[in-house]
Amino acid sequence: MDNAPGTTAPLTTGENAGADAGASANFAPLTLDAARARLRELFGFTGFRGRQEDVLARVLARQSTLAVMPTGAGKSLTYQLPATMMHGTCIVISPLIALMHDQLRSARANGIRAATLTSADADWRETQDAFRNGELDLLYVAPERASQQGFRNLISAAPLCMFAIDEAHCVSEWGHDFRPDYRQLRPMMNAFPDVPRLALTATADAHTRGDIMAQLGIPDDGLVIAGFDRPNIRYAIDHRDSVSRQLTNLMAAHPGPGIVYAPTRRKVEDIAEKLAAATGRPVRPYHAGLDPEVRQANQAAFVESEDMVIVATIAFGMGIDKPDVRFVAHVGIPKSIEAYYQETGRAGRDGDPAQAAMFWGAGDFAQARQRLGELDESRQQSERTRLDALAGLVETPGCRRAVLLRHFGEDPPERCGNCDNCIEAPAVADVTQLARKLLSAVYRTGQSFGFGHLAKVLTGNEDERVRQRGHDKLSVFGIVDGDDAVLLQPLSRALQARGSLVSTEHGGLALGGDARDILTGGQTVEMVMPPKRARRSGGRGRRGANEANPIGDPLFEALRDLRRTLASEAQVPPYLVFGDAALREMVKARPTTVAEFGQISGVGAKKLDAFGDAFLAVIRQY
Numbered sequence: 001m002d003n004a005p006g007t008t009a010p011l012t013t014g015e016n017a018g019a020d021a022g023a024s025a026n027f028a029p030l031t032l033d034a035a036r037a038r039l040r041e042l043f044g045f046t047g048f049r050g051r052q053e054d055v056l057a058r059v060l061a062r063q064s065t066l067a068v069m070p071t072g073a074g075k076s077l078t079y080q081l082p083a084t085m086m087h088g089t090c091i092v093i094s095p096l097i098a099l100m101h102d103q104l105r106s107a108r109a110n111g112i113r114a115a116t117l118t119s120a121d122a123d124w125r126e127t128q129d130a131f132r133n134g135e136l137d138l139l140y141v142a143p144e145r146a147s148q149q150g151f152r153n154l155i156s157a158a159p160l161c162m163f164a165i166d167e168a169h170c171v172s173e174w175g176h177d178f179r180p181d182y183r184q185l186r187p188m189m190n191a192f193p194d195v196p197r198l199a200l201t202a203t204a205d206a207h208t209r210g211d212i213m214a215q216l217g218i219p220d221d222g223l224v225i226a227g228f229d230r231p232n233i234r235y236a237i238d239h240r241d242s243v244s245r246q247l248t249n250l251m252a253a254h255p256g257p258g259i260v261y262a263p264t265r266r267k268v269e270d271i272a273e274k275l276a277a278a279t280g281r282p283v284r285p286y287h288a289g290l291d292p293e294v295r296q297a298n299q300a301a302f303v304e305s306e307d308m309v310i311v312a313t314i315a316f317g318m319g320i321d322k323p324d325v326r327f328v329a330h331v332g333i334p335k336s337i338e339a340y341y342q343e344t345g346r347a348g349r350d351g352d353p354a355q356a357a358m359f360w361g362a363g364d365f366a367q368a369r370q371r372l373g374e375l376d377e378s379r380q381q382s383e384r385t386r387l388d389a390l391a392g393l394v395e396t397p398g399c400r401r402a403v404l405l406r407h408f409g410e411d412p413p414e415r416c417g418n419c420d421n422c423i424e425a426p427a428v429a430d431v432t433q434l435a436r437k438l439l440s441a442v443y444r445t446g447q448s449f450g451f452g453h454l455a456k457v458l459t460g461n462e463d464e465r466v467r468q469r470g471h472d473k474l475s476v477f478g479i480v481d482g483d484d485a486v487l488l489q490p491l492s493r494a495l496q497a498r499g500s501l502v503s504t505e506h507g508g509l510a511l512g513g514d515a516r517d518i519l520t521g522g523q524t525v526e527m528v529m530p531p532k533r534a535r536r537s538g539g540r541g542r543r544g545a546n547e548a549n550p551i552g553d554p555l556f557e558a559l560r561d562l563r564r565t566l567a568s569e570a571q572v573p574p575y576l577v578f579g580d581a582a583l584r585e586m587v588k589a590r591p592t593t594v595a596e597f598g599q600i601s602g603v604g605a606k607k608l609d610a611f612g613d614a615f616l617a618v619i620r621q622y
Contacts, residue, residue: 030060030085038085039077042110044604049074051226055198056082059162064197064218066168068209069226071202071345072323079164079198080107083137088159092140094166095179098299100140102321107138109576111606114138117145132157143170147184152191160195165216168199169338172211186217202228203342206409228341228408232348233356235400236420237393239493239530240359243331244274250357251279251309256326257302258309259346263332263364265289265313271331272311286312304573306564314343323350324575330358333368336386337393337407350579360394362451362493366503369512391497397421397428397528427529431491432518434484435500435525438491439515441476442501445469447510451492454509459485487530494527555590555622559583562618566611577611578602590619 035056039045048056051069055078058065069075083090094100100116107114113136115127130136131154145151163185165171171182189197199216209223238246247260260275262268265287276283282305284298302310303322310316314334328347334340340358348354368387372380393403401416415422441454456463457471460478471477480488492509495501499513517523560574560583567574582602591597597616598608 030082032057032060034085035060035081038081040604042081042084042112042604042606043077044598044600044602044607046601051224052078055224055226058222058224059196059198060085062162062196063222065222065224066199066201066209066213066216066218067224067226068201068204068228070228070230071342072230072349072351073202073226075166075200075202076103076106078200079162080110080112080138083161084112086161088161089131089134089136089155090138090162090164091146091155091160092138092164092166093143093146093182093185094140095143095170095182097142099166099321100142102303104138104140105572105576106321109606110604112137114140116140117151118142128154131155134158143179143181143185147181147188152188155192160192163189163192163195163197165197165199168201168212168216169204169208171199171215172204172208183215186215189217202345203338205338205407208338228405228410229401229412230345230348231416231418232351233344233354234418234420235344235356235404237358237360237400238420239490240331240361243271243359244278246357246359247271247275247329247331248278250327250329250355251275251281254326254355255307257305257307257322257324258327258329259316259325259343260309260311260329260331261314261316261334261343262311263313267331268311268313275309275311282308284308284310286310286316288313288315304567306560306574314339321349322346322573322575323579324352325349325354326352327355327357329356330360333358333360333364333390333394335368337389337404338386340390340393341404341408350575350581352580358394362496363503365391365497365499366501369499369502388499391499395494395497395528397426397526428526429529430524431487431527432524434480434487434491435495435518437476437479438488438495439500439511439519441474442509442511442515443519444474444476445471448504448506448508450507450509451489454492455485455488458488487527490530491525491527495525500525553587555619556583556587558618558622559586559615562614566614578607578615586615586619590622591616592620 032053036047039048050073051067052074055065055067059078059082067075067078079090079092094103097116097118097120100118104114104116115130115136115138117124117127117139118141121127127139131139141151165182165185170179171185172178189195197216197218199212199218201212204212212218213220213223240246251258260271262271268285268287272283272285275281282301284301286295286298290298298310299316302308306324325347328344330340330343334343344356347356365387372383372387375383389407393400396403399415399422400419402412402414405412417423437458438454441458445454445457453465456466457474457477458480460481462472466472492501500511500515500518501509502512504510514523518525563574563577563583567577570577579602582600585600589596589600591600594608594612594616597603597612603612
């Protein structure tokens, strides 16, 4: 779960679901004070974060709610905690089996009685019996199962305390991950009119939020927005020149786990192979073309690793609840700002510093604009608006975080101090005259030639193809020289990003968007000047700035070794024992008794019982 990852036993379902917890044996009063006490008991935290308390207040009052909370803000806690206090089982609808199993392990680790009912679970009879007997706090299912009559019959056999709909943006056609089966949830939930609904998402603009509430039957006053800012993530966007070098630099600056998103399966394989050879780090590919067993093995290895990098298509990620990802990189542009926000949000879920890097090229936008023509006319304008918003993020000389947050309706400060443009402000120049020259060359050569040919015409390069076409006789031949010639390629990228230039079917460039306004003087063009080589690290952070042990204490490494050993014995990822933040607090506090160890943030009753003695033994040695 987002707030406090941890577990002590291998993943199981069914008859063992509540064997070691019994969290709901005696239901607590439905007050926030009782919730705080249960928070300390189960998760080891002394207070709620952000808007968690506001969401919990509505849930405990049995009011239906849409909670928009950034990744890492503790969305899972807002239904897991009250499910241990309320009478009946919470039905959790989640889109991916891997995500359900990750959350299942985390819930059980903290003493919550939970199970999944999926096609991957062999013990479905035991799980159904546990549900009917009132032995489950949480039951995770996929939307496809939840909408079936058989499941409706099952959940009619025992009390329910609420429905929790995770990744709720999947219900909206305006969302970036639309799943038609989510549209069948409201009829199912309507059969239980007294059971409140809690919809959760990290990614929804105003239009999508309204659609989610309408589709799931949540009242207008049921919206809680926790904000979209992830202040621990540093955003950096750069032109793509040498992907291997840029990614190698990024990996050197961030030794922990990382995700690299590439646009195609071939790119995934190529990048993974090159990075493994160049860095010596464990690097694995992930895409739909791999054998399912290989794909699952690579995902499992990544989740359990403390330094692996996985190179993947966008098929990877939604099912990953791994808090210690130190960087996410995009080799190419994502589908939209919403997709970018969600994908980069997989970094730094533990609250520690993390990096989001994007390396883009003009061809990325050209291809994306071509694909718009393949959509239904009803969707073209909305998707064009999304692409324009993404181009604005890529091309802005201002604060990246401010652009992101304004997109989601917030009013952020002008500078965040933790993105590439805030750390090293780029130079901006008015290049309107040069843009007119480039656009004129595109028009006068027939809107069918690529950038290379256009550059030769503009700079007066009399090669054979230019002469054969008679382009050495055009008025635009040789009208660009000196420093302006160096700016032609970045200008071409910028004009393609904003849609002033578009690709033709055969790879040439044609006028588009506001090109005619630029040519006629009705529109000016400003451009971020090409950065100096020193700025092209992709990470732009200090080497090692995000290492797991910034305090350099040998006790920290000893605790990490112990965590790794215990995790291996339990067959779970190390972060599910304790997160790095908890280890750092142990190093700082140096507890010597069980009572003192129990005061460490993130040490709940079950973890104290399972791990307290082992960690205290190591701490006492130092």
